[in-house]
Amino acid sequence: MFNFKEKEFLQTEQSGLDIIKNVENIVDNICKEGYSNLFFVGIGGTIAYAKQTESIVKSHSTLNLHVENAADLVALGNCHLNKDTIVIIESKSGDTKEIVDAVDYVHTLGAKVIGYIGNPESILSKKVDYVVNGNSGPYYFWFSASLRFMYNKGEFDDYEDFINNIQNLPAILCQVQKDADAKCEDYAEKYKDAPIQYFIGSGNLEGWAYCYAMCILEEMQWMRTKFVSGSNFFHGTLEVIDRDTSVILFVGEDNSRQIMNRVDNFVQKISANVTVFDTKDYSFDNIDEKYRGLISPFVMRAICQRISVHLEHKRRHPLAIRRYYRCLDY
DSSP states (O other), rough: OTTTTTTHHHHHHHHHHHHHHHHHHHHHHHHOOSEEEEEEOTTTHHHHHHHHHHHHHHHHOOOOOEEHHHHEEEHHHOOOOOOTTEEEEEESSSSOOHHHHHHHHHHTTTTEEEEESSOOTHHHHHHSSEEEEEEEEEEEEEHHHHHHHHHHTOTTTTHHHHHHHHTHHHHHHHHHHHHHHHHHHHHHHHHHHHHOOOEEEEEHHHHHHHHHHIIIIIHOOOOOOEEEETTTTTTTGGGOOOOTOEEEEEEEEHHHHHHHHHHHHHHHHHSSSSEEEGGGSOTTTTSOGGGTTTTHHHHHHHHHHHHHHHHHHTTTTTTTTTSTTHHHSO
């Protein structure tokens, strides 16, 4: 496989698993002390990660949860935010401007903040009330935090079993990348210069479809894309799909799969350029069948990492290059 660093990949995934115990201790202590509600606060890719777990919380729990864009929260506020609120944030750099501003804002109201921060020496590592340092386990962070709050509320009794199951994820996701690689390369070769591409997802893959279209392909590859939720597709976007339109479907295994099946049925009749990435096409050895829907985001992210490797090479465009982001003052 081209540019596949298996040992590095396995270590990266394991580092995500390694933060879970710290997250559990933080959540357990908060639950003992008491809190009024939860706020997931992010910007760009971090709000996308938050929205994937929001989908799970909304459909499985009565937790009082609000998901806010960091810039919107500072500008507009939220009357549900109070001194007993627990805010959860993430920042790889540890100095994302909007997140720093949001943490400062919620602190003025007395709320406390759990932060998953990539740089332990950064300003956010020092500002948050509970810090989890790590650079490679965003899903492990968001999932363990969300599901632990649910577990402590008596709404996810399978928590321990689920955490035991995902100990197998590094090897499983490594195999997924191997199994998906040929398809990922074919997609990258065919659509590397497409004038625009529509990325569609739903349920707990809606956030990832948005993230991959905007935060990876637009930001890191300067490709023109548009994200559309599967539920909104039939209320506008369907009218601009034609024979030559590139449409990419991210299909998972939660209850929103029926929404994506409807989209798939339509676009296959209209466009000759439909690519479907479906988590159901991959085997998850040592993962209980009932958890397949929950871990769909982990699997789709692993697939997309291989797409990115091939796009980077075929477009001769390193993922780290930016024109404006953190290059200009804006």
